[in-house]
Amino acid sequence: MTGPDEVARVYRQEYGRCVATLVRVLGDIDLAEEAVQEAFATAVEKWPGTGLPPNPGAWIVTTARNKAIDRLRREAARDDKHAQAALLHQPAEPKEVGPVRDDQLRLIFTCCHPSLAPAAQVALTLRLLGGLETPEIARAFLVPEATMAQRIVRAKRKIKDAGIPYRIPAEAELPRRLPPVLAVLYLIFNEGYAASSGDDLVRADLCAEAIRLTRELAGLMPDEAEVAGLLALLLLTESRRPARTGPDGALVLLPDQDRSRWDQALIADGQALVRACLRRNQPGPYQIQAAIAAVHSDAPTGADTDWSQILALYDQLIVVAPTPVVALNRAVAVAERHGPAAGLAELDRLDLPGYHLFHATRADLLSRLGRSAEAARAYERALELATNATERAFLAGRLAGATRRQAEPEE
Amino acid sequence: MKQYLLSVHGTHGAPLPPQDVMQQVFADVEKVNQEMREQGSWVFAGGLTDPGDATVVRADRGEILLTDGPYVETKEQIGGFWIIRARDLDEALAWAGKATLACRAPVEVRPFQDEAED
Numbered sequence: 001m002t003g004p005d006e007v008a009r010v011y012r013q014e015y016g017r018c019v020a021t022l023v024r025v026l027g028d029i030d031l032a033e034e035a036v037q038e039a040f041a042t043a044v045e046k047w048p049g050t051g052l053p054p055n056p057g058a059w060i061v062t063t064a065r066n067k068a069i070d071r072l073r074r075e076a077a078r079d080d081k082h083a084q085a086a087l088l089h090q091p092a093e094p095k096e097v098g099p100v101r102d103d104q105l106r107l108i109f110t111c112c113h114p115s116l117a118p119a120a121q122v123a124l125t126l127r128l129l130g131g132l133e134t135p136e137i138a139r140a141f142l143v144p145e146a147t148m149a150q151r152i153v154r155a156k157r158k159i160k161d162a163g164i165p166y167r168i169p170a171e172a173e174l175p176r177r178l179p180p181v182l183a184v185l186y187l188i189f190n191e192g193y194a195a196s197s198g199d200d201l202v203r204a205d206l207c208a209e210a211i212r213l214t215r216e217l218a219g220l221m222p223d224e225a226e227v228a229g230l231l232a233l234l235l236l237t238e239s240r241r242p243a244r245t246g247p248d249g250a251l252v253l254l255p256d257q258d259r260s261r262w263d264q265a266l267i268a269d270g271q272a273l274v275r276a277c278l279r280r281n282q283p284g285p286y287q288i289q290a291a292i293a294a295v296h297s298d299a300p301t302g303a304d305t306d307w308s309q310i311l312a313l314y315d316q317l318i319v320v321a322p323t324p325v326v327a328l329n330r331a332v333a334v335a336e337r338h339g340p341a342a343g344l345a346e347l348d349r350l351d352l353p354g355y356h357l358f359h360a361t362r363a364d365l366l367s368r369l370g371r372s373a374e375a376a377r378a379y380e381r382a383l384e385l386a387t388n389a390t391e392r393a394f395l396a397g398r399l400a401g402a403t404r405r406q407a408e409p410e411e
Numbered sequence: 412m413k414q415y416l417l418s419v420h421g422t423h424g425a426p427l428p429p430q431d432v433m434q435q436v437f438a439d440v441e442k443v444n445q446e447m448r449e450q451g452s453w454v455f456a457g458g459l460t461d462p463g464d465a466t467v468v469r470a471d472r473g474e475i476l477l478t479d480g481p482y483v484e485t486k487e488q489i490g491g492f493w494i495i496r497a498r499d500l501d502e503a504l505a506w507a508g509k510a511t512l513a514c515r516a517p518v519e520v521r522p523f524q525d526e527a528e529d
Contacts, residue, residue, distance in 0.1 A: 115500060162522045163413045165499040 002047040011040055014057040015131030016213075020103035021061050023110075023166060026068055029128065029156050035071075039064035058098030104129065105220050106166050108213075112181040113164045120155040121184045127152055130209045140191060140206055174224070182230050182286060185214045189234050193241070194388065207238055225280045229287030232273035236293035239266035251394040255302035267297045285321040288313055307336040324352045332361060340368040356385035360395060363402065372406040412496045414454060414523040415503040419516050421490035423462050428515075439513035443506075447495060452506060458491035490516065494523075 015036065022032035039060045053059040111124040122141070126132045132140075138148035158164065169177040192206025214231045221227050243257035252258075274294040277287045292313045299305040314330035327350050335343020344365045352358035363378035379399035386392050427433065447453035462481040469476050481488060493510060497503040503520050511518040 113500075115504065161524075162520075163497075163499040163503070165501050167499075167501075 002050075002052045004044070006052060007040070007044055007047060010043070010052070010056045010060075011131060012212075014060055014099065015040075016107070016129035016216075017057055017099035017101075017104055018060045018064060019128055019131075020107040021099045022064050022068070023107060024100070024103050025065055029159065031068055032064075033128070035064035035068040036060060038067045042067075055098060061098055101220060102168060104216060105168050108181055108217065109169055109177060110159060110164055110166050112177075112184050113159075114177070114180055115162065115164060116155055116158065118180070118183070118187070120151055121180060122187055123148060123151050124155050125184050125213070126188065126209065129213060132209070136205075178221075178224060178226065181217070182226060185210050185217070186230060186234075186286075188213075189237070193237060194391075204241075207234075207241070210234060211238060225277055225282040226284040226286050228273050229277050229284060229290050232270045232277065232290035233286055233293055235266045235273070236270035236290060236297055239263040239270065239297065245390065249390065250397075251390045253394075254296065255305075257302075259300065262297065270294060271297065283316065283320070285317060288317045288320065292317070305336070307333060311337045324350050325355070328352060328355075328358055328361060335365055335368075340365040344369065354385065356382045356391070356395075358382075359385065360398075363398065367398075367402050367405070372402050376402040376406055412498060413503075413525070415495050415497055415500075415506075416519075416521045416523065417493040417495060417503070417507050417510050418489045418519045418521070419491045419510070419514050420487050420519060421516050422486050423488045424486070436514060440510075443509050443513045444493075446509070447493070447506065452495045452497060452502075454494040454496055456491070456493040459489060462488040490514075 018036045018039070019029075019032050022035055023029055026032050026035070042063055043056075043060065047053075108125065108129060111128055112121045116124070119141075123137055126137050126140075127134065134149050134152060135145050137152075138145040141148070143151075189207055189210035192204065192208075192210065211231070211234050214227070214234055218224075218227045218231045239262050240254070240257060242263060243259065243261040244252060246252050270290065271294050274287070274290050277283075277290065292310055295306055295310050295313070311330070311333040314326070314333050318326050318330055328347070331343050331346035331350070334346045344362070347358070347362055347365065350358065359378045359382035363375045363382060366372075366378055367375035376399060379395055379402055383392060383395045383399060386395055428436070444453060444456055447456075465481040467478045467480070467482050469478075491514070493506070495503060495506055497506065500520070500522070503522075507518045507520045
């Protein structure tokens with residue numbers, strides 16, 4: 001018996017693939033989306049009676065294609081020139097077709113074209129490849145539904161009007177074209193992992209979607225070490241999710257996490273990918289971050305962490321990705337390896353006044369140095385800047401602790 | 412094939428580069444023009460004189476009115492442009508890359524509306 005759950009599972013798995021192939025066949029994104037949605041509507045009616053077809057993706061593509069051609073014929077009969085032109089490209093007798101793997105790559109490079117703003121890239125990727133509804137995407141990124149709808153419509157219009165190609169970039173273009181794709185996938189994951197706010201379900205959904213899309217991409221581009229690196233990073237980060245919040249939903253930091261709650265299957269997957277990356281020896285920012293995550297996942301307790309190896313990896317990372325946030329994380333590694341005073345010295349060289357984690361990290365190092373009054377001020381600043389409820393609760397707790405210690409007489 | 416407008420943006424009133432640099436810019440731009448012609452991408456190109464030379468013409472209830480100076484008084488003004496034919500945006504962006512290097516100024520790429528199919 002094929003129930004709604006089964007259709008939903010096929011939808012999640014096949015939607016992006018089918019849209020990608022239909023975009024190529026029909027040469028139009030809106031037409032492709034409508035046709036695939038119609039085909040799934042038919043599937044919801046038919047499959048409970050007929051059972052799941054042997055190849056559901058091929059069934060959807062064929063059905064969607066036939067529906068689109070029927071519609072074009074109807075419109076052509078009403079003297080619609082566009083429909084007539086599109087029909088010219090269709091063979092007379094529709095044959096059995098299935099999703100084509102390369103089409104998904106074409107579509108992701110179209111969605112993440114550098115001439116589209118990053119926010120538009122993310123929205124389009126989730127809409128067209130993830131099959132998420134516009135209201136879902138709007139909720140996940142905390143923007144009004146109308147704003148998100150407008151963003152998606154505008155991006156699709158630009159693809160059409162400006163002639164953004166539906167093509168896998170040539171080898172020579174990849175160094176410029178692949179990073180925005182990886183950035184979009186990482187951003188989707190991070191929004192799910194540390195959502196600005198929003199309910200837990202939507203957040204977990206975004207992480208799962210980012211991992212699914214990255215896994216697909218890794219399968220499609222097996223020669224790109226950074227794609228494997230990103231997948232490893234996502235899997236190793238995701239493995240800690242169960243330990244990241246306590247029973248009351250409060251945030252638990254890495255050193256204090258109950259490591260028995262880490263997902264060992266995800267860790268094994270992630271570590272195997274990191275080892276394969278090391279053998280390839282084409283390091284890049286995602287692979288190095290994945291290697292850092294792998295070192296953490298090796299330590300049975302926080303105290304067992306190999307901080308000298310982590311610091312060495314951060315030294316590599318800061319060369320290929322010299323961003324203030326990487327420098328902040330490196331300062332944390334310096335503090336663990338050489339003590340809080342050394343970490344603080346690194347930190348005070350950074351310029352990140354608007355980033356709550358800068359102040360939270362500074363506060364933590366100050367309180368480890370017994371400078372409670374300064375720590376309390378830094379926690380206050382972090383609290384002013386943080387927007388996520390779980391993080392705010394955590395910082396408020398730390399601030400209360402620092403304020404208490406400040407009141408106690410120094411030893 | 413689509414057509415794209417590649418417009419060169421400059422700061423109105425900014426001092427002109429020295430003569431030898433200008434000569435080099437002209438030579439580089441001509442090289443890009445030549446390459447565009449060879450590839451069949453060139454439709455039209457030209458440099459514009461100072462925005463202060465512009466005259467705006469508008470109609471008010473059938474009456475034609477003239478105003479001295481550019482339509483919008485902003486610092487950023489178009490200094491010249493290309494019209495090119497390209498297969499898709501990537502091809503247009505590649506030309507824009509060569510164009511911006513040659514003229515040493517930002518280049519905006521805008522697609523023309525598709526011509527009516529017939």
